[in-house]
Amino acid sequence: MTDLFQQAVLVSMFAATIRIAAPLLLVSIGELVVQRAGIWFLGVEGSMLMAAFVAYFSAVSSDSLYVGLLAGMATGVVVHLSMAIAAVTLKINQFVTGLGINLLASGLTLFLYRENLRAYDSGHIPTVTPFETVPITGLSQLPILGEILFDQHLFTYFAFAMVGVVWAFLYRTRFGLEIRALGENPKALDTKGLSVSRRQYSALAFGGLMAGLAGSVLVLALTDRFVPGMTGGRGWLAIVIIIAGNWKPLPVLAAVLVFAFLEAFQIQAQGVGVQIPYQLLLALPYIGAIIVMMGVKVRSEQPAHLGVPYHRE
Amino acid sequence: MSNSPPLLKVTGLTKTFGPVVANSDVSFEVERGEILCLLGENGAGKSTLSSCLYGFYRPDGGRIFYDGKEVSFASPRDAIALGIGMVHQHFVLVPPMTVLENIVLGSRDSGLALDLGEARKEVHELCERYDIDLELDTKVWQLSVGQQQWVEIVKVLFLGAELLILDEPTAVLTPQESAKLFRILRRMTDNNLSIIMISHKLDEVLQSDHVAVLRKGNIVDTVRTSDVTKEDLTSMMVGRPVMLQAEREEIDPGETILEVTGLRIRNDKDQQAVKGMSFKVHAHEILGIAGVSGNGQNELFEALMGVRDTDSGQIWLYGDEVTHHGPEQMIKHGVGYIPDDRFKAGLVGEFSLAENAILGLQSNPSFADGPVLNTRRILDFAQDAIQKFGIVTPGPHARTDTLSGGNAQKIILAREFWSATCCILANQPTRGLDVGVIEYVHQMLLEKRREGFAIVLASEELEDIFALSDRIAVVFKGEIMGVFRTDEIDIEQVGLLMAGQRLDAKETKQDAHVTI
Numbered sequence: 028m029t030d031l032f033q034q035a036v037l038v039s040m041f042a043a044t045i046r047i048a049a050p051l052l053l054v055s056i057g058e059l060v061v062q063r064a065g066i067w068f069l070g071v072e073g074s075m076l077m078a079a080f081v082a083y084f085s086a087v088s089s090d091s092l093y094v095g096l097l098a099g100m101a102t103g104v105v106v107h108l109s110m111a112i113a114a115v116t117l118k119i120n121q122f123v124t125g126l127g128i129n130l131l132a133s134g135l136t137l138f139l140y141r142e143n144l145r146a147y148d149s150g151h152i153p154t155v156t157p158f159e160t161v162p163i164t165g166l167s168q169l170p171i172l173g174e175i176l177f178d179q180h181l182f183t184y185f186a187f188a189m190v191g192v193v194w195a196f197l198y199r200t201r202f203g204l205e206i207r208a209l210g211e212n213p214k215a216l217d218t219k220g221l222s223v224s225r226r227q228y229s230a231l232a233f234g235g236l237m238a239g240l241a242g243s244v245l246v247l248a249l250t251d252r253f254v255p256g257m258t259g260g261r262g263w264l265a266i267v268i269i270i271a272g273n274w275k276p277l278p279v280l281a282a283v284l285v286f287a288f289l290e291a292f293q294i295q296a297q298g299v300g301v302q303i304p305y306q307l308l309l310a311l312p313y314i315g316a317i318i319v320m321m322g323v324k325v326r327s328e329q330p331a332h333l334g335v336p337y338h339r340e
Numbered sequence: 341m342s343n344s345p346p347l348l349k350v351t352g353l354t355k356t357f358g359p360v361v362a363n364s365d366v367s368f369e370v371e372r373g374e375i376l377c378l379l380g381e382n383g384a385g386k387s388t389l390s391s392c393l394y395g396f397y398r399p400d401g402g403r404i405f406y407d408g409k410e411v412s413f414a415s416p417r418d419a420i421a422l423g424i425g426m427v428h429q430h431f432v433l434v435p436p437m438t439v440l441e442n443i444v445l446g447s448r449d450s451g452l453a454l455d456l457g458e459a460r461k462e463v464h465e466l467c468e469r470y471d472i473d474l475e476l477d478t479k480v481w482q483l484s485v486g487q488q489q490w491v492e493i494v495k496v497l498f499l500g501a502e503l504l505i506l507d508e509p510t511a512v513l514t515p516q517e518s519a520k521l522f523r524i525l526r527r528m529t530d531n532n533l534s535i536i537m538i539s540h541k542l543d544e545v546l547q548s549d550h551v552a553v554l555r556k557g558n559i560v561d562t563v564r565t566s567d568v569t570k571e572d573l574t575s576m577m578v579g580r581p582v583m584l585q586a587e588r589e590e591i592d593p594g595e596t597i598l599e600v601t602g603l604r605i606r607n608d609k610d611q612q613a614v615k616g617m618s619f620k621v622h623a624h625e626i627l628g629i630a631g632v633s634g635n636g637q638n639e640l641f642e643a644l645m646g647v648r649d650t651d652s653g654q655i656w657l658y659g660d661e662v663t664h665h666g667p668e669q670m671i672k673h674g675v676g677y678i679p680d681d682r683f684k685a686g687l688v689g690e691f692s693l694a695e696n697a698i699l700g701l702q703s704n705p706s707f708a709d710g711p712v713l714n715t716r717r718i719l720d721f722a723q724d725a726i727q728k729f730g731i732v733t734p735g736p737h738a739r740t741d742t743l744s745g746g747n748a749q750k751i752i753l754a755r756e757f758w759s760a761t762c763c764i765l766a767n768q769p770t771r772g773l774d775v776g777v778i779e780y781v782h783q784m785l786l787e788k789r790r791e792g793f794a795i796v797l798a799s800e801e802l803e804d805i806f807a808l809s810d811r812i813a814v815v816f817k818g819e820i821m822g823v824f825r826t827d828e829i830d831i832e833q834v835g836l837l838m839a840g841q842r843l844d845a846k847e848t849k850q851d852a853h854v855t856i
Contacts, residue, residue, distance in 0.1 A: 198454075199453065199454055200452050200453060200454055201444075201451070201452065201453070201454050202452070203454070204437075204441060204444070204445055204454055205445065205446060207434075207437070208434045208437065208445050208446075211434040211435065211436060211437070212432060212433065212434045212435075214432045215432045215433065215434050215442070215445060215446070216445070216446050217416070218396070218416055218426065218428065218432050219416060219417070219420065219445070219446035219447075219499070220395070220415045220416035220417025220418070220419070220420055220446075221417070221446045328436070331435070331436075339396070
């Protein structure tokens with residue numbers, strides 16, 4: 028009896044790990060490409076939050092999850108491209124711009140959320156009917172593993188597939204080679220007559236698409252409504268994950284899984300009523316990140332030109 | 341074939357940056373299969389000119405003809421498409437990538453997939469044709485600077501260049517590597533490629549076919565190399581006759597002033613940069629440190645001045661140990677320091693000339709009464725320095741970053757020569773300076789030698805080392821490969837040691853003419 032109970036708890040915890048990992052993975056993989064292209068974009072949190080906000084209200088007003096999804100992704104792209112204008116074209120300090128985008132996003136979404144809610148009856152907050160999970164026929168029937176891995180949302184499968192796609196892009200295509208060179212020494216491209224800014228714009232657009240998808244998923248699949256500040260530091264965690272994952276796709280995936288597990292563990296522990304201060308549990312992913320970072324410090328693959336605007340002298 | 345047009349013809353090319361005219365009305369031609377050398381001092385406009393030929397800058401006026409047709413470049417892409425390739429003075433490589441990836445990066449290949457197999461074959465053929473050794477799968481950061489130079493050249497050849505522009509290609513090479521470079525360049529011209537080489541090293545300039553001499557943005561003359569001598573070229577470049585080699589009189593060295601034993605120092609990356617160096621420098625003596633930069637020279641000088649801490653080993657001054665003394669104490673001991681990067685380590689660009697002239701001496705009673713600076717005496721001192729060292733400036737209040745490199749260097753000389761009483765540490769004191777100022781700095785160092793100073797001098801220019809030093813220590817990867825009296829060794833042998841090869845013990849100067 029207790030065995031069965033334990034197994035159920037574990038299975039649900041691992042399934043939660045995979046579910047929690049998905050948006051984190053999407054936003055991290057997007058930011059990975061952005062950073063390999065030499066841009067330190069600290070505004071992913073804000074980009075995700077804006078995307079979640081727009082996705083929610085678009086879905087509610089159109090009564091279509093797909094309209095919400097598209098609007099959310101478009102929002103991510105727009106926010107990321109505003110970073111491109113500031114950092115690539117105007118060459119403004121990347122940290123200041125990123126932080127500014129975050130502050131703007133949290134203020135703006137809170138303000139607009141309140142304004143919008145006035146349109147509805149007080150006490151009645153509209154919800155969406157979230158996306159259902161899509162069990163994979165056959166595989167989802169597997170004992171234990173089926174429930175953990177193959178009864179997830181469509182975008183979860185997509186997120187994991189993207190790790191492979193981005194890896195192949197970075198290491199097996201010409202464009203990937205160019206993106207990697209961009210973060211290390213953009214002049215190597217410029218002196219061959221290849222546009223640095225066009226490539227950095229493209230990288231940011233991709234990052235925006237992924238952050239937008241991640242934000243939309245929060246309101247359209249994992250919950251059923253927008254709550255101000257609901258991204259809850261996932262964008263920041265993505266940045267930590269990239270550092271911990273040493274700017275490489277597979278270690279980034281590993282870092283995402285570790286942090287998602289810590290999160291799932293924390294939720295489960297709270298649910299079961301473990302007597303550990305809840306703030307400490309919340310801090311677990313970050314403590315984990317610091318430990319990992321101490322380990323990778325020596326052989327860092329951090330792009331040499333990361334965060335430095337490119338000037339043709 | 342005499343009526344075929346020159347490969348490249350430039351007429352009336354002009355480029356300005358705001359009020360500064362970098363090139364004005366420059367005209368010259370390059371034939372197929374020849375090496376044209378652009379010779380000029382710093383700031384004469386060589387690099388700007390080559391950037392215009394490569395499409396990196398857009399000229400403001402003038403016309404460029406390639407193979408008889410008029411062309412204009414919107415970006416390097418257009419120049420590459422025509423067959424013009426550029427090897428930059430500061431390499432543009434991606435260190436964590438392999439040699440092959442660096443060569444292929446941004447090349448003309450189309451398609452999505454990265455096809456390294458095909459490229460590998462092509463690169464192999466190129467290397468064979470021009471006799472270049474390259475390990476294609478080594479990461480670029482693991483290569484010596486000399487090998488990186490070959491990567492840059494193959495990169496350009498891989499793009500299909502017919503006209504190569506090389507900006508100061510031998511600045512970082514040992515004499516043997518530079519001889520090899522010219523062998524490769526000649527193989528290229530034999531294959532009907534053309535080369536524009538930018539240089540200020542006269543020995544190398546003499547290996548070209550034609551020389552165009554630039555001064556203050558203008559071409560003052562274009563000559564056939566075989567018709568001129570080094571002296572002719574120097575006076576054309578400077579605009580007046582210059583004494584090429586300072587005279588070093590024979591003086592017997594005196595007592596030991598500076599001694600270093602078993603010094604080990606780590607660099608900023610926490611790697612061993614100096615691995616057990618020992619040497620002595622006497623009064624009336626210049627010890628030359630020969631080596632390609634980055635072989636521990638900077639760490640050594642910083643440690644000697646107390647700016648960088650040592651792992652082990654001792655530093656002695658007049659027999660007293662001064663190993664962990666900081667820079668303030670070293671200044672008090674009478675040690676003067678000329679750092680290799682004047683604007684990073686020697687001066688504060690935003691400060692006035694006068695402030696920089698006493699930088700580090702602000703607590704010295706000559707310039708301060710207790711905590712208050714004595715502005716009057718500081719200004720007098722600066723005024724003196726301006727006169728004595730011939731610093732060209734509007735006055736002692738001028739901001740230092742408005743001065744030329746040579747004038748800025750003279751502020752450091754004035755300051756260090758004033759405070760030093762026994763020892764001068766000069767790390768690349770003439771790097772990036774014009775011939776006239778170099779001559780001056782050399783004279784000053786020799787004068788200090790006459791006065792009885794012990795001087796440590798590091799330079800990448802072996803001719804300077806040979807002209808000034810009483811003894812030469814060759815460094816490679818943080819070790820001293822040997823210390824020789826200047827008359828015991830020649831440039832080729834020093835070059836081999838700089839590349840890490842030990843000399844055969846039996847080898848003497850007479851039979852050591854190494855085939856390179």
